Amino acid sequence: DIQMTQSPSSLSASVRDRVTITCRASQSISTFINWYQQKPGKAPTLLIYTASTLQSGVPSRFSGSGSGTDFTLTISSLQAEDFATYYCQQSKGTPHTFGQGTKLEIK
């Protein structure tokens, strides 16, 4: 199975900060990585797919990059509604494994 390792596990930041979350795959997955946001008590929502494509309706302050084994999710200017948990997930092969999550909290 492909292991996905996110860092950091938690992060404190302020509104208008620029934030970067990283995800490393245990083997090359090309650009087959997706990012999700999950708020407490809610289902995850798709933010970015195939490393850098913004899902329809997602604000442009979210961006993704990387290929191979190292990937990043960047939020250019944090808004209050962005405080949530973020997961990376690989779609290179099954099982479609997720990272352990990064909890983004208000400083």
Next chain:
Amino acid sequence: QVLLVQPGAEVKEPGASVKVSCKASGYTFTHYGISWVRQAPGQGLEWMGWISAYNSNRNYAQNLQGRVTLTTDTSTNTAYMELRSLTSDDTAVYYCARDRGTVPGIFDYWGQGALVTVSS
């Protein structure tokens, strides 16, 4: 709009089975697959398996093989996940998610989740 509607909560005893439904609307059901993802309390996300709503091809996570069965009913646009021989480790929220299909493994719409509690 695309909607995936799941039932609320269920409580099951250890050793029992549970069958969770996921009723889809707002798109052509047979043009996409459905994946199931679960989340234990306070934990991360675990992919359980995928089924094509077109031809019922399936792919299961190896750790659940033999205990889980995914099915679809194209007459009602509903997907089902059945999990057998439940233990307390199966206590989780079970989500269905639409798989974009053209590149499998991208989950663009999710149900609201169904909490399954396994307890005696």
